[in-house]
Amino acid sequence: MPDYAYVRQTDGFTCGPTVAMVAAAALDPQYGATVTDPATEQHRIHAAANRLWPRKLGTTPWGVAAFISRHTAPLGVRYGWRLFRGDLGPAIAAVECDWPVAMLIGKGVPRHWVLIVGHDGDDLHCFNPARGVVTTIPVADVRARRLEPLGFPRAFALVLPRRVV
Template sequence: MLVSLAGYGISPQSPPIVVHQDQVSAASPATRAEERLDAMSTADRDRVQATLAAAGRDERPYVVEVVAAGHSAAEVASFARLISGKRPRWLQTHLDLLDPDGSGWVAYRSSPVQQPDDTSCGPMTILMARAISDPFYSLYLTTGDTTDRADAGAEQFQARLTAEEHRIHAETNRFWPQSLGSTPLGMSNELNRYAAALGTRYQARPADGSTLSDAAEAAGNGQPVPVLIGDWIPRHYILLIGRAGGDLIYYEPGYATVGHISEQDFVQGKIDVIGFHRIFAVVRPH
């Protein structure tokens, strides 16, 4: 029997923090958090439940997401301590790198969440996929996991962002030149290192009708999906991050923006993002 989070005002049907209210995830953070709690030792479970009970109303959903991401009881307690007493605006700024309304420029304190060079779009979509799935990871990027305000500035954030992108790029391109970008297989291998936080494993697939439909459905369920687009050759990755009405929401790392594309057009293989019109592959949950 799974441990219930209902006593903390959070149900398994509760939507993720940065997902529109019309989205229903088959594996919501609350559901995965209950599964994590059920698998813990009695001591760790008691510690996490005490941490949840002590968390403020605005803090608690983020703590649940950290539990869902597979962090240890000690890490959950550390995260809760770092965000304790913070105002909703602070929580949104430091833990939600994407604007919850699903449109506009993506930045932290006017510092763009943007790929640092022409070949790092893939690693940046992986970074963003992790950031929207694991608030503790976002907190590291924005603050360095400290309470020192000097570590939470835009310059420090950009340094951590660039260093993390370089680390991810080295992992995705172990057997492929970085100057040629990241392959879908390299992307899926790196994403699968964080399967616990993402709540799923990933598989690289060429774009066809069923694959694109699966990718759209996954994005609609709040699961981030990297998509390789281009013209006559593959050129660029974007990240599907959700659904709004009849549109899919995507993060574009080249210009650090969030935009919308027609879900119907996407499933039919039609796309128009920064001048690219062809979908080559997706790295989708499976």
């Protein structure tokens, strides 16, 4: 992952665009080199990903997946989303192959995006755009709905790579 850990979301609605930007920059260094103003880029992505969705409701899983896919399609990979039902196997396999995975978390409703950028033993390393840091979370805590160090306890959805070659 490039050194985008210093990037923070600019407001309470740009966690999804920030996660999409960091993932795309990690997978497409040419794109990453063009991001000279992360705050402006977050708002550009937010507008592009939410053409029919109210921006005050954040960014949809399909919007995050579509933006990342624009930068991975030349690599033969598209991103798609799925509801989280307790299975982290595909997410762990992806990050072990250097494909970041976006995870939508919340309490009663989905509220915040984080980016899984690594896996080490029983832990996941998650970039949290609210703080601009990578936080280590035990895999068991994701399944047990104990994600409070990321701001909310529960995972709702994953945005994962899918081969299309």
